[in-house]
Amino acid sequence: MPEITYREAIVAALQEEMRRDPRTLIMGEDIGPSGGPFKTCQGLYEEFGPARVRDTPISETGFVGAALGLALTGYRPIVEIMFADFLGVCFDQIVSGIAKHRLMSGGRTMVPLVIRAIGGAGLRFAAQHSQTAESWLLSVQGLKIVAASGPAEAYGMLRAAIRDNNPVLLLEHKALLSLKGEVATGSDAVEPLSGARVLREGTDATIVATLAMVGRSLAAAELLAKDGIAAEVIDLRVLRPMDTSAISESVRRTNILVTVEEQAKLGGWGAEVVAQVAADAFDELDAPPARLGLPEYPLPYSPPLEDAAIPSPEAIAATVKSLL
Amino acid sequence: MNLAQQPTTIGDNSAASLTDADRVALFRSMVRIREFEEQVQRSYLEGLVHGTTHLCQGQEAVAAGAAHAMRADDYVTFTYRGHGHCLARGMDMAAAFAELFGRASGICRGLGGSMHLTDIEKGLIGCFGIVGGGLPVAVGAGLAAQLNGRGQISTTFFGDGAVNIGAFHEAMNLAQVWGLPVLFICENNLYGEFTRINHTTPFENLARRAGGYAMQAVMVDGNDVEAVFAAVSSAAARGRAGGGPTFIECKTYRHRGHSRTDPAKYRDPAEVESWLKRDPLVVYPAQLAERGMLAPADAERIVAETRSAVKDATDRAAAGAWPQASADLTPYMFV
Numbered sequence: 130m131p132e133i134t135y136r137e138a139i140v141a142a143l144q145e146e147m148r149r150d151p152r153t154l155i156m157g158e159d160i161g162p163s164g165g166p167f168k169t170c171q172g173l174y175e176e177f178g179p180a181r182v183r184d185t186p187i188s189e190t191g192f193v194g195a196a197l198g199l200a201l202t203g204y205r206p207i208v209e210i211m212f213a214d215f216l217g218v219c220f221d222q223i224v225s226g227i228a229k230h231r232l233m234s235g236g237r238t239m240v241p242l243v244i245r246a247i248g249g250a251g252l253r254f255a256a257q258h259s260q261t262a263e264s265w266l267l268s269v270q271g272l273k274i275v276a277a278s279g280p281a282e283a284y285g286m287l288r289a290a291i292r293d294n295n296p297v298l299l300l301e302h303k304a305l306l307s308l309k310g311e312v313a314t315g316s317d318a319v320e321p322l323s324g325a326r327v328l329r330e331g332t333d334a335t336i337v338a339t340l341a342m343v344g345r346s347l348a349a350a351e352l353l354a355k356d357g358i359a360a361e362v363i364d365l366r367v368l369r370p371m372d373t374s375a376i377s378e379s380v381r382r383t384n385i386l387v388t389v390e391e392q393a394k395l396g397g398w399g400a401e402v403v404a405q406v407a408a409d410a411f412d413e414l415d416a417p418p419a420r421l422g423l424p425e426y427p428l429p430y431s432p433p434l435e436d437a438a439i440p441s442p443e444a445i446a447a448t449v450k451s452l453l
Numbered sequence: 454m455n456l457a458q459q460p461t462t463i464g465d466n467s468a469a470s471l472t473d474a475d476r477v478a479l480f481r482s483m484v485r486i487r488e489f490e491e492q493v494q495r496s497y498l499e500g501l502v503h504g505t506t507h508l509c510q511g512q513e514a515v516a517a518g519a520a521h522a523m524r525a526d527d528y529v530t531f532t533y534r535g536h537g538h539c540l541a542r543g544m545d546m547a548a549a550f551a552e553l554f555g556r557a558s559g560i561c562r563g564l565g566g567s568m569h570l571t572d573i574e575k576g577l578i579g580c581f582g583i584v585g586g587g588l589p590v591a592v593g594a595g596l597a598a599q600l601n602g603r604g605q606i607s608t609t610f611f612g613d614g615a616v617n618i619g620a621f622h623e624a625m626n627l628a629q630v631w632g633l634p635v636l637f638i639c640e641n642n643l644y645g646e647f648t649r650i651n652h653t654t655p656f657e658n659l660a661r662r663a664g665g666y667a668m669q670a671v672m673v674d675g676n677d678v679e680a681v682f683a684a685v686s687s688a689a690a691r692g693r694a695g696g697g698p699t700f701i702e703c704k705t706y707r708h709r710g711h712s713r714t715d716p717a718k719y720r721d722p723a724e725v726e727s728w729l730k731r732d733p734l735v736v737y738p739a740q741l742a743e744r745g746m747l748a749p750a751d752a753e754r755i756v757a758e759t760r761s762a763v764k765d766a767t768d769r770a771a772a773g774a775w776p777q778a779s780a781d782l783t784p785y786m787f788v
Contacts, residue, residue: 154600180600186630191589191623198593198607201578202528204600206593221620225583226590234571235562236785238578271786294788 130311135277138284139169139245139301141314143207146291147177149317150205153291154181156192157209166211167247167306189219193244197227200242200296207291213248213262213300220265227296228271241294245287249302249341250391250423250439255430261340263300263368264392267401274368275322276300278343280310282366288319297322302340324365324372327379331361334385334449337376337402339365342389342421342440349445360449368398376402377409385452386418389440394422416452421445471679473746475521479678480737480747481755482517486537487734488756488763489546493536493553493567497713501771502553506567507534511676511708514733515610515640516541518681522689523608528576528594530587531610533568534640534707535580538610542575546766556773563776564785585615588624588637595633595698604693606634608685614645616662617653625666625700634692636685637663637700640675646711647719663700675703676731708732 133141147153154177155170161184164171174182185192189210196206210216216223223244231238250259263276273295277283283301290297328343329350338346343364350360361379365371380386386406388399399420406418421440428438471479490508497506509516512534520541523529531538539549544560552559553567560572568582578594581587591609598605615621616639628635639659643650650657663670669691673684681703688699706728710717717725741747 183631186623186626188623188627190620191592191627194586194589194620194624195593195596195627198528198530198578198590198595199597200593201573201590202594202597204597221583221586222589226579226581226586230571230579231788232782232786233561233565233569234573234579235560235564237561238571238573239788241788273787 130313132309133280133312134306135280135283135308135310136167136169136306138280138312139287140171140173141312142284142287143170143173144176145315146288147173147181152203153205153207154183154199155207155209156183156185156196158185158187158211160184160209165209167303169209169247189215190222193219194222194226196242196244197222197230197240200240201230201238205241205291207243207245210244210246212258213246214257214260216246216262216265223266223272224269228269232271239294240296243287243290243297243299245299245301247301247303249304250428250435251304251341253430253432253435256427259428261300261302261391263339263390264397266298267368267398271296272369273297273322274300275366276339276368277302278340278364278366279305279308281312282364284312284314285320286322286366289322292319293322300340304341322367324367325375326364326366327361327375328364329360329362331359331383333358333383333453334360334387335363335376335379335383336360336387336389336445336449337363337365338389339368339398340391342391345440345442346389346445348442349449352442352446353449358449358453365398365402371398371401371405373402373405373409377406380406380410381413384413384415385449386414387421387445387448387452388418389421389445391439392422393425394420395425397422419448419452421448471682476741476746479517479521479682480741480752481759482520482541483513483678483733483737484756484759486513486516486540488759489536489540489549492763492767494709496550496553496767502567503555504566505712506553507712508709509534509537509707511728511732512640512642512705513537514678514681514737515638515675515703515705518678519608519638519685522682522685524605526576526603526605528578528591528598528605528607530579530581530591530594532584532587532612533580533582534612535570535610536567539570539572539577542572542577544570544572544575544577546763547769550767550770551773554770554773555775556770557776558770558773562785564782585611585618585620587611588615588620589627591635592624592628592633595628595635596631598634606636606689606692608636608638610638610640612645613639613641613643613650613654613659616659625663625668628698629666629668632695632697635698636688636692637698638685639700639702640705641702642705642707644711644720649719658702660700660702668698668700670700670702672702672704675705676733676736678733678737
């Protein structure tokens with residue numbers, strides 16, 4: 130199987146779905162001839178032309194709302210949000226419009242659109258350009274939210290999101306763009322969006338993570354293995370609707386639960402996982418579940434401060450050990 | 454001849470001038486809106502309509518004139534003061550009442566309410582409760598129209614209050630930059646909720662706003678249904694031919710308060726008085742009678758028959774079953 134980068138996986142997914150369905154089109158800032166500031170739309174403009182690959186003005190409310198209009202009139206728009214932080218700009222169009230339209234219409238409309246938001250910390254972009262936004266829209270009924278932790282996920286979930294007839298927010302991480310992985314491209318069949326996935330099996334602790342925290346959790350599992358501790362690492366993948374059955378199943382075997390998110394713990398998905406697992410597998414827990422996340426202040430710029438704010442593999446491993 | 458029972462036609466906008474039948478249809482459309490809104494007011498006071506509702510008595514000429522200039526395959530977005538636009542596009546009255554009453558037989562199964570009437574088959578793609586919220590959506594529909602290449606247009610109705618919110622500015626800019634067939638129809642009734650326009654906006658002729666986007670604009674007497682029809686027809690023809698968007702400011706006035714039972718005490722009685730004299734439901738039939746196009750007895754008959762149809766629709770709606778509280782609504786959320 131070929132190894133491609135996360136960035137190339139996104140491009141491949143967009144190419145394949147845009148070739149397959151002429152009703153798809155993509156809009157965003159600088160995504161046309163420039164291929165996107167993160168090169169996630171490389172070559173699309175040359176292949177599909179300006180009608181289907183559109184550079185927008187800096188108007189997130191405008192073009193995200195336009196995506197709703199396109200979806201309601203038979204098109205399948207994809208929007209690239211350059212920095213997930215900018216979801217704050219078009220928040221109303223998402224929460225009051227996109228997420229609610231179908232239900233408010235009595236189920237008589239369909240909103241097949243995808244918002245791809247590139248976020249995440251670690252690259253010194255400072256507080257206003259480093260949100261993963263994975264918890265910002267967590268409570269919005271009517272929205273599907275998925276998070277891609279690696280190239281295969283970025284590819285598979287984007288294709289599935291484009292084929293989904295509901296509004297999907299796909300979170301991508303800028304620190305993962307150059308990450309390489311095996312991706313089976315080019316098949317016609319696509320697995321629909323579904324829940325959590327076990328990436329590394331273990332018997333002693335369950336670690337649940339999303340986006341860049343998945344890689345750090347896998348690294349933590351390696352550190353723990355040196356001390357004879359076998360950690361099971363689960364990529365949560367789908368934040369909404371959230372299915373924690375695989376996590377509860379894991380905790381029934383390991384009895385220890387740790388969640389790792391790149392957002393503040395307060396208001397984050399970690400608490401939801403803990404609540405659901407506690408409801409499903411309370412008697413199986415040998416220790417109170419622990420959550421790791423960002424500190425309770427906006428992300429600082431200075432490299433040592435940013436690095437200290439993001440949960441490290443060492444911190445994840447130490448947390449697991451503290452529960453055993 | 455039973456004039457009230459003929460369907461209101463969606464006019465072919467290539468018609469250079471209105472026929473007598475068109476004029477009667479315009480009058481009938483305005484009567485239907487007025488009678489519907491008056492009934493909603495009564496039903497609200499009877500406890501049949503819940504929460505809040507925003508009525509458009511006085512503004513019927515905008516809805517009727519604009520709808521008559523559009524094609525059945527055009528897209529329309531509008532605001533919470535949207536009953537008139539729905540009726541002008543042929544929404545079933547009983548289904549509309551049932552929606553306001555929260556019944557399962559409502560056009561949105563009781564899931565949306567007064568502020569979210571939607572009827573995708575009639576091109577009514579969305580009714581937006583957040584001021585300005587529908588304008589970017591209308592731009593998207595305008596892009597769809599452009600991509601479809603069939604000469605469709607996207608029309609969006611909004612009030613004077615919307616011209617100060619971000620979504621308006623982004624939508625106007627985007628429509629102009631992409632040359633989209635969008636008609637931005639501003640119903641300037643001089644009040645954003647309870648606050649008069651001179652307190653919120655640097656000028657009262659809102660067509661000026663379009664200049665900031667290099668967009669074509671026209672100002673029209675929004676209480677003159679034929680003037681509205683002409684302005685919308687002309688802008689629609691331009692849009693259909695690839696000439697881009699137009700901002701159409703319709704000067705009008707609402708007879709009632711902003712919502713519910715708002716007595717609108719914030720308005721100068723002299724101002725109210727002068728606008729009531731320009732009530733399209735008084736002025737237009739008088740003009741038609743004078744021109745020999747609609748005899749007063751026929752106009753009265755249209756009103757009486759519409760009232761009867763409204764009563765019948767209300768009774769049917771009020772007899773409608775409530776949705777089941779225990780029902781799983783997920784199928785109406787996700788496909």
